[in-house]
Amino acid sequence: MTKRRYDDACGTAVALEFLGERWSMLVIRELIYGPRRFGEIKANLPGISANVLTQRLETMEAAGIVVRRKLASPANIQVYELTAWGREAEPIIQVMGRWAARSRRHDPLAYMSTASAMQSLMTLVDRDALTGWEARIAFRFPDDGFVVSVADGDMTIERGEAADADVTLTGDTMAMRFTIYGKMRFDGPQTLALTGDHALAERFVDLFRLPEKIA
Template structure:
């Protein structure tokens, strides 16, 4: 295969951070700026409005969020579109290529969670909570359970499906779930990772099959900390 220097149409390519052919160096240019990777995480489960993204990233300013969204759009990671009536609002969503970056979030999250500096009780968005399940699930045990599990947070809902040894997460709600968990993301962490039980103060409420609920909760563990 012939190697050639790539140029982007008539417009000059953005100035490179690193004079390095490694794909990792280029990935850092796309996602290495502060907030970029977290914006990617927030969009992983579907389109979000500007205000929804900002509300789930405490500390980010509207100006910085606008800059990051613009640069990620220019890179082809996300796109913006207007929802049809009656919503009629602009949303941001990942491109197919942007979606392919999900394993990066999971690998980095699993690696960093071993640090003693990891605070499992800090703020957690609903998207982050669901991403943590995909990151910290015991894959070797997934073939022991087939179920549909619903998560109902105060302002968001997700469906977790476990089948054929795989787990998937989508945003949405379903009435025919084997188990439905309800509560906020702090309750989710106490129940799922703290193994503190269900249907108590500060814990997730659980309706449906209690055996499936127990099997599901047992799939997840925080990793051991480094020495």
């Protein structure tokens, strides 16, 4: 970055220099759960052009938010991932998402990537209800997978598979929303398929609520 956008010492102004461009925060969202190829990032950001995505990645790489590297053999592919400092932006995304979800303009049925679906869980979880129990919940999406771990009054999410999960939920992100936020029963035509401990799965679903809309 060669010039400042704001002549302002406020940290918020500086943050906007890094995150204020259209798509920038969504690029970070897509990288929260690990490195992604250029094509994977673009596929999960409908409407972004290849040129704009290239510009955003170059700007964030220059700012120290994103790093580009090549995976070791046999993959030998170039990926982008967040730096340690870049990952510190995750709470910002969650706070903004929780705030904006109260708007009547928020459409919970619009397109949602798998990373966005998992961030919604981190954003809208009832953290007071995490205390006193443990669980490993696997989400299997058509082209992605995540493991949600509840333990010690906290919840974490990692990309990957878990053969030892207490519960496995299978479907797409729309089925995830109908199940988690719509509170529709498992194994329906529009909901997630459930394998494993049914009572534990119900307790997990009860952790999440969409916030009430502002008047």
